[in-house]
Amino acid sequence: MAALSVLHGFVAGVGATVLGFCQAIGAVTLFALRGLLAIVTPPWYPRELLRQIMKIGYYSLPVVGLTAVATGGVLALQIYIGGSRFNAESVVASIVAIGMVRELGPVLGGLVVAGRVSAAIAAEIGTMRVTEQIDALTTLSTNPFKYLVAPRLLAGVLTMPILVAVADTIGIMGGWLVGANRLGFNPETYIRNTVDFLTFGDIASGLVKAAVFGFIITLMGCFHGYNSGRGAQGVGRATTNAVVSAMVLILAFDYLLTELFFST
Amino acid sequence: MSTPKIEMQDVHKRFGSNRVLRGVDLSVAPSESMVIIGGSGTGKSVTIKSVLGLVTPDKGSVLVDGKDVRKWKRETLLDKFGMLFQGGALFDSLKVWENVAFRALRSKSTEECRELAIEKLRRVGLKPETADQLPAELSGGMQKRVGLARAIATSPEIIFFDEPTTGLDPIMSDVINDLIRELVVELKCTAMTITHDMTSVRKIADRVAMLHDGVIQWTGPVGDMDASGNPYVEQFINGRADGPIEAVR
Ligand SMILES: Nc1ncnc2c1ncn2[C@@H]1O[C@H](COP(=O)(O)OP(=O)(O)OP(=O)(O)O)[C@@H](O)[C@H]1O
Numbered sequence: 001m002a003a004l005s006v007l008h009g010f011v012a013g014v015g016a017t018v019l020g021f022c023q024a025i026g027a028v029t030l031f032a033l034r035g036l037l038a039i040v041t042p043p044w045y046p047r048e049l050l051r052q053i054m055k056i057g058y059y060s061l062p063v064v065g066l067t068a069v070a071t072g073g074v075l076a077l078q079i080y081i082g083g084s085r086f087n088a089e090s091v092v093a094s095i096v097a098i099g100m101v102r103e104l105g106p107v108l109g110g111l112v113v114a115g116r117v118s119a120a121i122a123a124e125i126g127t128m129r130v131t132e133q134i135d136a137l138t139t140l141s142t143n144p145f146k147y148l149v150a151p152r153l154l155a156g157v158l159t160m161p162i163l164v165a166v167a168d169t170i171g172i173m174g175g176w177l178v179g180a181n182r183l184g185f186n187p188e189t190y191i192r193n194t195v196d197f198l199t200f201g202d203i204a205s206g207l208v209k210a211a212v213f214g215f216i217i218t219l220m221g222c223f224h225g226y227n228s229g230r231g232a233q234g235v236g237r238a239t240t241n242a243v244v245s246a247m248v249l250i251l252a253f254d255y256l257l258t259e260l261f262f263s264t
Numbered sequence: 265m266s267t268p269k270i271e272m273q274d275v276h277k278r279f280g281s282n283r284v285l286r287g288v289d290l291s292v293a294p295s296e297s298m299v300i301i302g303g304s305g306t307g308k309s310v311t312i313k314s315v316l317g318l319v320t321p322d323k324g325s326v327l328v329d330g331k332d333v334r335k336w337k338r339e340t341l342l343d344k345f346g347m348l349f350q351g352g353a354l355f356d357s358l359k360v361w362e363n364v365a366f367r368a369l370r371s372k373s374t375e376e377c378r379e380l381a382i383e384k385l386r387r388v389g390l391k392p393e394t395a396d397q398l399p400a401e402l403s404g405g406m407q408k409r410v411g412l413a414r415a416i417a418t419s420p421e422i423i424f425f426d427e428p429t430t431g432l433d434p435i436m437s438d439v440i441n442d443l444i445r446e447l448v449v450e451l452k453c454t455a456m457t458i459t460h461d462m463t464s465v466r467k468i469a470d471r472v473a474m475l476h477d478g479v480i481q482w483t484g485p486v487g488d489m490d491a492s493g494n495p496y497v498e499q500f501i502n503g504r505a506d507g508p509i510e511a512v513r
């Protein structure tokens with residue numbers, strides 16, 4: 001009898017979690033669709049878009065650059081170690097390039113930008129919700145989706161590929177620095193190997209990932225901020241949830257997209 | 265009798281288990297100044313937010329100019345309104361003048377908007393220098409007055425003031441009371457004001473409504489307020505701790 005009620009409690013708990021999860025997915029999807037609709041219909045706020053491009057893109061350059069140069073260098077060392085076991089040290093240049101461009105540039109770039117931008121957006125929009133600024137926008141006949149959400153989503157999608165392109169370049173340079181100075185590669189051969197082995201497909205798939213991650217990062221910031229609970233506590237929770245969900249989604253979509261590019 | 269500017273019919277609203285509005289009926293005539301009084305947390309702010317559609321009532325209807333708010337085109341409806349939020353709700357990423365002229369910025373040039381903002385700031389007793397500051401650099405009372413300037417900036421037909429004089433000194437309160445009165449008498453605005461300040465009530469109200477326990481307990485001309493015979497109103501205007509309104513819960 002007791003076992004039955006424990007089982008019942010367990011099943012009910014699982015059911016509630018699954019239902020809650022489905023509800024959350026529905027809410028996010030609806031939010032994303034409203035955001036996309038706001039991007040394609042007037043009125044547009046170019047000044048807001050520009051501001052967000054600066055905030056999301058330009059000011060993320062330092063952390064993205066730092067992450068990339070370190071990753072590129074480490075990658076060169078590790079691949080050298082791995083490669084030397086098969087007498088294949090010469091693959092360092094091309095594998096650093098492919099690894100950076102296809103995978104690490106977008107994913108690590110996405111993760112650090114998520115930490116910075118999702119949090120900032122969620123905190124800003126959450127505070128606007130809590131201090132009734134979003135209500136004030138509405139009463140001033142301004143649609144918050146067009147004024148707040150659309151510029152951020154668009155800025156994310158536009159700037160992430162550029163950020164990742166910069167990250168790729170800097171990361172490859174990091175690998176080159178380590179390769180030429182520490183591992184004794186000929187600098188020119190290293191560069192030639194990099195350029196010869198990279199394909200257009202490598203670069204394009206990385207940049208497509210970047211655009212998708214840019215959307216995820218800004219969407220999670222906007223969604224959690226917009227639905228923030230009341231008070232400072234509500235904003236704090238929104239910020240945490242935004243960062244965590246953005247990171248999880250980036251990793252999940254990274255696999256999905258890689259699988260997609262793999263089979264085509 | 266003409267159609268009321270605003271009419272609320274049997275409006276209900278609950279948040280979770282908290283039944284805030286339990287059948288509010290209220291009607292405000294054109295160019296009339298209605299003041300809502302009532303204890304803290306009784307749902308006065310929720311009442312005006314449900315007129316603006318910021319809060320969706322669970323039951324009942326709200327009519328503006330005789331037409332249900334759900335049938336109005338949202339933009340057209342909101343263009344009629346100005347609103348001062350209880351906490352000011354200024355956009356903290358924008359300068360003071362951009363806040364005040366926010367609505368006008370969509371259609372007018374920057375220069376015109378700045379001038380408009382400075383003129384409205386003057387009306388609420390703020391110097392032109394404040395125009396270029398950020399809201400966070402102002403004192404609480406100054407922020408409230410910027411919010412007020414923003415609410416009246418486009419000369420709307422209907423203006424809601426949520427505690428316009430809270431946090432202001434007595435002289436500035438009087439300036440604001442005069443301003444609200446002037447908007448109603450000279451510009452024929454319809455005003456709905458929430459206040460706890462009985463001096464303000466007597467100065468700005470044409471009619472008074474008392475909200476308690478989720479319903480309007482009493483409504484009538486401000487002149488009848490003192491002899492209302494309503495125990496809730498009497499306790500409230502005399503500020504007594506004992507009476508039908510439980511002060512300690
Ligand atoms: N968005 C919301 N979510 C949950 N509860 C809410 C919300 N808005 C208001 N409430 C609750 O509704 C009740 C009435 O709130 P309201 O802000 O209307 O009070 P008020 O009459 O304006 O009080 P005060 O004079 O202190 O401003 C409060 O108990 C409040 O907790």
Ligand SMILES: [Mg+2]
Nearest residue numbers: 308309350426
């Ligand atoms: Mg209130």
